[in-house]
Amino acid sequence: MTPLQAYDLMVSIRLFEEAIERLFLEGHIAGTAHTCIGQEAVAVGVAAALQPHDAMTSTHRGHGHFIARGADPRRVMAELFGREAGYSRGRGGSQMMMDPALGFYGANGITGGSIPFAAGLALDAQLKKSGRVTACLFGDGASNQGVFHETLNLASLWKLPILFIVENNGYAMSTPTTRGLANPCIADRAHAYNMPGVTVDGNDFFAVREQVQKLVEAARSGAGPALIECLTYRISGHSRGDPRTYRSREEELSAQKQDPLLRMESHLTKHESLPIATLVAHQKQAQALIDEAIRFCETAPLPDPLDYLAEVLT
Ligand SMILES: Cc1ncc(C[n+]2csc(CCOP(=O)(O)OP(=O)(O)O)c2C)c(N)n1
Numbered sequence: 001m002t003p004l005q006a007y008d009l010m011v012s013i014r015l016f017e018e019a020i021e022r023l024f025l026e027g028h029i030a031g032t033a034h035t036c037i038g039q040e041a042v043a044v045g046v047a048a049a050l051q052p053h054d055a056m057t058s059t060h061r062g063h064g065h066f067i068a069r070g071a072d073p074r075r076v077m078a079e080l081f082g083r084e085a086g087y088s089r090g091r092g093g094s095q096m097m098m099d100p101a102l103g104f105y106g107a108n109g110i111t112g113g114s115i116p117f118a119a120g121l122a123l124d125a126q127l128k129k130s131g132r133v134t135a136c137l138f139g140d141g142a143s144n145q146g147v148f149h150e151t152l153n154l155a156s157l158w159k160l161p162i163l164f165i166v167e168n169n170g171y172a173m174s175t176p177t178t179r180g181l182a183n184p185c186i187a188d189r190a191h192a193y194n195m196p197g198v199t200v201d202g203n204d205f206f207a208v209r210e211q212v213q214k215l216v217e218a219a220r221s222g223a224g225p226a227l228i229e230c231l232t233y234r235i236s237g238h239s240r241g242d243p244r245t246y247r248s249r250e251e252e253l254s255a256q257k258q259d260p261l262l263r264m265e266s267h268l269t270k271h272e273s274l275p276i277a278t279l280v281a282h283q284k285q286a287q288a289l290i291d292e293a294i295r296f297c298e299t300a301p302l303p304d305p306l307d308y309l310a311e312v313l314t
């Protein structure tokens, strides 16, 4: 993936999420959704370090992970609109979509729910000697769930080919990490389970990709799991309509100076000598695709009500 391709993906995710927030507020989408504005470098950095046959598991904040993994934004959006064209045929919504053909084993509405599930995928890869590594993404809040500790212990003991990648975005709903973590460094927890633990700048696409690439190849060659903590910031609210009373606007403005998109733009103009006009043209192209996706979803057919039990095991 070239830096410009990574930028295109990051911009697509940002514009997708901005559109989702707007569509929710306008009442076009029901239910809830958690957007990942500000966390795009983690999604794209991890995806860029994986091989096509590797696996990724995700969270309740998974649209960006899925798009970075190659999902068609039109079909992700169609799922949010409850349309038959969606990845779960419109029956799942934001937190219940997956596509094993893309190596994407699902968003997950249960905080920490993907962690043991990802270890199962890694055990399968180990038993079948498939050479597949699983990248298991979860949040700082999820790292306080008991299942995190149980899974890291077992994964290390069995040397499973899995990377535990925590998106430390500063908050679990309204609880800041300063009030949720006894030791603010989540990567430190790796040592208790005898695996490497590293902290990376999660707003820097290149830093994320480099660390994940190194540890993914180590896991592939039998070195076992690792814990990677990506430090980032959830620029969006927790979910639809979050008034963000638990943090100040000053804090948000200061965090936005580290916006991963701005960081990438600065890299592209300074180190890749790309003119601003090229970046603007790419932004416009991405916006046109999102606008087209919205138009598609507005008229795409809903599932047939008589078919609502299709694919439900009885
Ligand atoms: C088992 C469980 N407990 C509580 C919740 C409610 N809940 C939804 S998101 C969330 C916070 C998760 O925080 P974090 O893991 O840091 O992810 P982030 O929202 O920051 O991406 C909680 C507690 C849940 N979905 N599942």
Ligand SMILES: [Mg+2]
Binding pocket: 139, 140, 141, 167, 168, 169, 170, 171, 172, 173
């Ligand atoms: Mg969090």
